[in-house]
Amino acid sequence: MEQVRRKCFISYHHADQAAVNQFIRDFDHTHDCFIARGLGEEMPGDVIQSTNTDYVMSKIRERFLSDSTVTIVLMGGCTWSRRYVDWEIQSSLRRGQTITPNGLLGIKLRSFTSFPPRFENNLSSDWPRVDCYARHMDYPTSTQALSDAIEAAYARRTTHDHLIVNPRDRMSYNRQC
Template identity: 45%
Template sequence: MSATKTKGAIPVSHYQQRQLEAYAANIAAQKFDLTRHKCFISYHAADTDEVVRFINDFGTEFIAKTVGVTDEDDFIDSENSEYIMDQIRTKYLGDSTVTIVLIGKCTWSRRYVDWEVYSSLRDSKLSKINGLLAIQLPSGKDSQLQARVRDNIERDEDGIDIGYARYNVYPDSKSTLRDLINDAYAARTSRRHLLNNRRSRRLNSASCP
């Protein structure tokens, strides 16, 4: 699988990712709550400032696992795609049960976001599927949805959600986000039959103006 960087892409190091994960852990530690779910946060590096704001606003409502895939990972050039997905699950998603995709302007274009969502929805010997929740960041107001997320968002003619995942605007309260996370967690069983992970994995990131 190609590790070529798209022109204009913002590279993120493991060090930067771990700094954000440590920051999220400090926010989560401000509240003792055994009912919180472990959430993997998938995002595009260009949106880091907005991700920090999201963690500031809501980081006490979940246990964040924020270190994602970067160009520094030694497994991304493997020709064995199943091995790559297993590595993403083992190293990064870990024991998370809900994946939150933060949708910014160019999130749709990032191959690593696609890989993280694919691995989240993959039922394997290593792990069960995650619930899936997409949250619109301010910069993502007019952006398209990431394709694999879009495959799992469906609404009827009345605007009622009938797909596996949910896509929401930026929450107006902590309780709103908590309810959305709880719904995504429950969907792993209640809406499992609606899950769609058939799309081929993105090989490279696309350019995004």
């Protein structure tokens, strides 16, 4: 049976660029585990130059999220403090009559310290007894482990969308890390 490759939007803090590049090379370029979408050296895409939050979010949705089905948040030491990560997660969780949210998968990089608040809102501290929308994992040790996690996040888009916590308020500024 052929492996399905999902289009995954990659959200991360640019201080983790080297680890992100390695992740893309390891699992997209080398093993074709998924198709990377987003901003970065290993992914095609233009930087969005604006200070208007609504404009930036609409461009993120239009350019990167519109054809992706899973958002992978690569979490390092300061990812939790970045406003763009918050905006990307918020846009990923957006839903409506004709909009299906992206699945949400967090991957802990070696430098991981804590979850971004909007990501954490979609976790349960009492999991697995209490279900929730998002899932997270340590850095994958195999292509199969990552593929399975991506597929589970993809499935949760429709089976668990009622568990999404996505308030309208968003980070205006980066926080001190």
